[in-house]
Every structure is written in structure tokens, then in C-alpha cells.
Amino acid sequence: MPFCHWTSPSTLTGLESQRFLEALHTNNAQEVLEILQTSKLDIDVVLEVEDPSMVLASYKQGYWLPGYKLEKSWAMGIHVCVMYNAVETALVLLQKGAAVNRMPNGKTPLHVACEVSNGDCVALLLAHGAKVNSLSLSGHTPLHYCITRESVECAKQLILKGAKVNKASHNNEEDTPLHTAARFGVPELVALFLAHGASVDAVNSLQETPLMTAAFWAFDTKEQTYSQDHHLVCRLLLDHQADPNIQEADHKTALHKAAWNCDHVLIKMLLEAGANSRAMDINGCSPIQYLLKVTEVRPMAIPDLCFQLLLNYNAARIYPPQFHKVFQNCHDYPRVVEILVNSYSSLKPTRKWRAALPDDCYKRHKDFYDSVFAVCTDAPRSLLHLSRCAIRAALGGFCDRGVAQLPLPLSMKKYLLLEPEGILY
Numbered sequence: 001m002p003f004c005h006w007t008s009p010s011t012l013t014g015l016e017s018q019r020f021l022e023a024l025h026t027n028n029a030q031e032v033l034e035i036l037q038t039s040k041l042d043i044d045v046v047l048e049v050e051d052p053s054m055v056l057a058s059y060k061q062g063y064w065l066p067g068y069k070l071e072k073s074w075a076m077g078i079h080v081c082v083m084y085n086a087v088e089t090a091l092v093l094l095q096k097g098a099a100v101n102r103m104p105n106g107k108t109p110l111h112v113a114c115e116v117s118n119g120d121c122v123a124l125l126l127a128h129g130a131k132v133n134s135l136s137l138s139g140h141t142p143l144h145y146c147i148t149r150e151s152v153e154c155a156k157q158l159i160l161k162g163a164k165v166n167k168a169s170h171n172n173e174e175d176t177p178l179h180t181a182a183r184f185g186v187p188e189l190v191a192l193f194l195a196h197g198a199s200v201d202a203v204n205s206l207q208e209t210p211l212m213t214a215a216f217w218a219f220d221t222k223e224q225t226y227s228q229d230h231h232l233v234c235r236l237l238l239d240h241q242a243d244p245n246i247q248e249a250d251h252k253t254a255l256h257k258a259a260w261n262c263d264h265v266l267i268k269m270l271l272e273a274g275a276n277s278r279a280m281d282i283n284g285c286s287p288i289q290y291l292l293k294v295t296e297v298r299p300m301a302i303p304d305l306c307f308q309l310l311l312n313y314n315a316a317r318i319y320p321p322q323f324h325k326v327f328q329n330c331h332d333y334p335r336v337v338e339i340l341v342n343s344y345s346s347l348k349p350t351r352k353w354r355a356a357l358p359d360d361c362y363k364r365h366k367d368f369y370d371s372v373f374a375v376c377t378d379a380p381r382s383l384l385h386l387s388r389c390a391i392r393a394a395l396g397g398f399c400d401r402g403v404a405q406l407p408l409p410l411s412m413k414k415y416l417l418l419e420p421e422g423i424l425y
Helices: 014-025 029-038 077-083 087-095 109-115 119-127 149-160 177-184 187-195 210-217 228-239 254-260 264-272 287-297 303-312 324-330 334-342 351-356 359-364 366-375 383-404 410-416
Strands: 004-006 047-050 072-075
Touching: 014 029, 014 077, 029 087, 047 077, 072 077, 077 087, 077 109, 077 119, 087 119, 109 119, 109 149, 119 149, 149 187, 177 187, 177 210, 177 228, 187 228, 210 228, 210 254, 228 264, 254 264, 254 287, 264 303, 287 303, 287 324, 303 334, 303 383, 324 334, 324 351, 334 366, 359 366, 383 410
Parallel strands: none
Antiparallel strands: 004 047, 047 072
């Protein structure tokens, strides 16, 4: 069965049209050559192609599009060959003079070849004059369409032919190829771009760096999973001296984004790289406040470890009169509550505390919460706890690294670093 048809019938008969399309689809180069030699077919005629994934299409931002899903795209024969990896047939078309840089539906054949990770077709198109830095209708270069491990070979060929690794997209985002590779979490592409001079701290229109992009997209909100590939991308960027303290348009840093995802792996990585745990966004919120907001909606996370890390790197603590919000957002996470309470030398409860603690939750963790209300009074905490607070205050932002160097038993080091024990005393 044919998979596309002419947009407007030309001199081809229906039978000839069927024959030509089937030849393209099956990569029958000999058949295509015979059709070109014996018919009046325009080699660059535009076809309407079945394209449910919209591989062939690119639209300019701001254009009106129908609410229903488009199933077809405009394309020339060379686009069809590239889409279906019909290399031999593509060679026939190019040798017969097929246009290599036209984009009937917003993409050149080179854009399509990169999107489908077709390295052989990329090589063929480049050898026949494809423009390596051409922009699709949406403002993206072929490098921007390299978004999978399989497209690394495509990217290498583009770079060898002069593709600009720092060329930003011509649209509202203004992402560089490094931003795109960071968003899709492809360490191999990130390493390739960095090796060829990509600016590690390039910013897009929102002033976001590739590090911020990777940190944000490391968490899949739909699947509630964390991406090791994105973590590796962040590691690569930091190893190439990415600045973890650059602030985007809303003054958020990469650490804000990692905290929003409740991503303890990235929080630790960023803090060890020198991220400022007290950086504030445009609304005056630090990373720990972002963490507080999302603790109860990140079921796959380990929030207590996230809070522990931030506090051990001198994060600003929750303002005591607002501490009831800890119970509102973290009541089902006693380890979080314990860590936060133990970060103060003393903490006086308000009537809002108990009101913010659901009765069923209190019953589930009765022993723990009874211990919380027992130690949070006007009376001072134990001398052991006060000593912990004094040492932590002296170490300040070096608490995590400083405690490790103290000549103390491991159990005492864990105590100093707020390791939860399940009860307060």
C-alpha cells in the first residue's frame, strides 16, 4: 500500500504514482531511476506524506495549528528517503539533481536525517552540499535535532563539516545544542559538544544554563523517576567548570531546581561543587523552601536526605514562627521533622503545630511526635544536643566536610550531621 500521495496530480498517472511511491518506500533505487528516466516526473515535486510523529514538519512559534493531531506532512522524495533510511534511493535522487536544502514543511532533509539518527544519510547529504547550519522553520539547526545516543555519529559529522556548537536556536528559547542535549539527557552528546568548544555556561532567553536545564529535566514528573543520564550530564558539566551559582531570570539556581525535584543525588553533587545553599530566588525563597513545598508529592524521593544535605551545607533554616508549615508538608515524614527540629538549639512550639498535624498521622507516629513536643519547650535541650549545635555553628558552611575530619567515632559524626534516630531527646 502507498504511504503518501501527490498533493496535486501532475503528469503521472495513478499507476505511475503508485509505482514511484512504492519504490521510494522500499528503497528500490533501480525502479526510481527508471521512473525518473521514463516519466515527466519533477524530481522535487512536493508530496503529502503519512507522518504521525511529525518527523518531517517544523512550525514557527506563534503559528496557528489545529487542535487535532496532524497526521501528514509535506515532503519531497529526498525527505522520504531520509526518513526511511533509503540511502541507495537517496543517492539516485541526489545524483539526478534533487534539491538538498529545500524545506516544504519546515525542515531540510539534513534536519530530518538528524532527527531520525540516520548517520549514512547525513554523510550523503553533506557530500552533496547540505547546509550544515541551516535553520528549520522553528529556528533549529541540524545539531539541535541530535537528541539521542544514536545521533552522536550525526553530530560528529556535522561538527567536522563546520556546524556551530554555540549557535542558539532562532526562537523564543534561544537554546544552544548543549542546552538541548542537556534537556534530553544524552551524556555522549554533551561530552562531544564540550570537547569541541561548547560554552558550558551559555544562557538561553530565560538565562538558564545547560546545568540548570539538566537539573530540572532529571526528574520525570509523569513517571516519578530520576534519570541517571541527566545526573551524568550534570557531572560532566560540573567537571568542565560549570558555575552552579548562576541565576536565571527568576533568580533560581540549579540547586533550586534540584531541590524542587527533591533530587538528593543532584543536591549533593551541586553542594560539593560549591552551590550556595542560601541563594534566594526572585520571591525570596531558598532551595530548602522549594524542598519543603514538594516533599509530600515526590513519592520516589528521599526527602530526609535532601534536608540533611542542605542543612549540613549551611542552608538557612525554616523561620521558627513558620515552623508549622513543616508539619503541614512533612507530617508523614518523621525523619524530615526530626532533622529540622534538631537543626535548632531550641524551638518553641505554637498552637499552629498541633493543628497542622493530622490526627491519623499523629496516631501512626505517636511515640515520635510525643518526643517532639516533649523537647520543644521553654526548657533547654540536653547538653549533648547543645554541644552538637555549637560545633555545627562553628563549622558553618564547612559542616559536612569539617565533621568528617574530626577525630570522633562514626556514631558521633553521624549525630553531628543530623542523622535521624527515630526519636528526639
